[in-house]
Amino acid sequence: MKVGYMRHAGVDLKRMDTQLAALQAAGCEAVYTDxxxxxxxxxxxxxxxxxxxDTLIVTxxxxxxxxxxxxxxxxxxxxxxxxxFVAIEDGVDTGTAEGRYLLGVxxxxxxxxxxxxxxxxxxxxxxAKEKGRTGGRPIALTQEKMDEAKKLIDGGxxxxxxxxxxxxxxxxxxxxxxxKARS
Numbered sequence: 070m071k072v073g074y075m076r077h078a079g080v081d082l083k084r085m086d087t088q089l090a091a092l093q094a095a096g097c098e099a100v101y102t103d104x105x106x107x108x109x110x111x112x113x114x115x116x117x118x119x120x121x122x123d124t125l126i127v128t129x130x131x132x133x134x135x136x137x138x139x140x141x142x143x144x145x146x147x148x149x150x151x152x153x154f155v156a157i158e159d160g161v162d163t164g165t166a167e168g169r170y171l172l173g174v175x176x177x178x179x180x181x182x183x184x185x186x187x188x189x190x191x192x193x194x195x196x197a198k199e200k201g202r203t204g205g206r207p208i209a210l211t212q213e214k215m216d217e218a219k220k221l222i223d224g225g226x227x228x229x230x231x232x233x234x235x236x237x238x239x240x241x242x243x244x245x246x247x248x249k250a251r252s
Contacts, residue, residue: 070123073097074115076132077104088128091157095126116143121151129158138179144172209241219246 073092077085085102092100101115112133119125125147127133133156134140144163147154153164162168194204210218214235221231222242232239 070099070120071095071097071126072115072118072123073100073126074112074132075100075102075128076112077102088132091128092126095155095157097126116147119147119150119152124153124155124164126155126157128156130156130161136179137175137182141172141176141179145176148172208245210235210237210245215245218242222246 073095075085075088075092089100089102099115099118101111101118103109103111115125130140134143144154148163148169153162154168155162155164161171163172197204214237218231218235218237221234222228228239228242232242235242
């Protein structure tokens with residue numbers, strides 16, 4: 070069985086008609102259509118309808134996912150289920166040797182892309198650290214407020230009361246000061 074999948078391409082409704090015509094010309098017996106509201110639910114339904122020997126057809130790779138890694142993972146999942154994949158405009162058919170080769174190349178490209186993103190992230194974090202910036206959420210209390218809270222807690226005041234006085238949560242005081250619970 071040939072199953073078509075198309076995703077709404079923004080405000081261009083003509084593009085939807087073009088996708089549908091191409092999928093029907095390719096012999097799709099069922100066509101699933103996602104729009105912004107369905108958030109990929111129709112793709113899940115299309116994938117669920119596929120059985121070994123079936124073919125999933127899209128007009129272009131970009132209809133199938135938003136990242137290379139996501140598309141490659143999906144294509145590998147289809148291959149493991151003995152489902153063929155066809156991207157009409159991209160000229161890809163995983164039922165052919167060329168299509169399977171392209172899938173392997175795409176997998177390597179996805180790994181390379183992931184490694185490059187990781188490398189750029191580490192470099193950016195190192196540069197930010199050199200400039201004195203740190204990541205994460207800002208500290209909730211000033212040093213002045215922490216000192217005041219510590220004095221009050223050491224003086225026997227309950228953490229709950231101290232938290233109200235310094236404008237913090239009890240959890241923050243426990244974490245920052247290692248405060249012991251008091252009644």
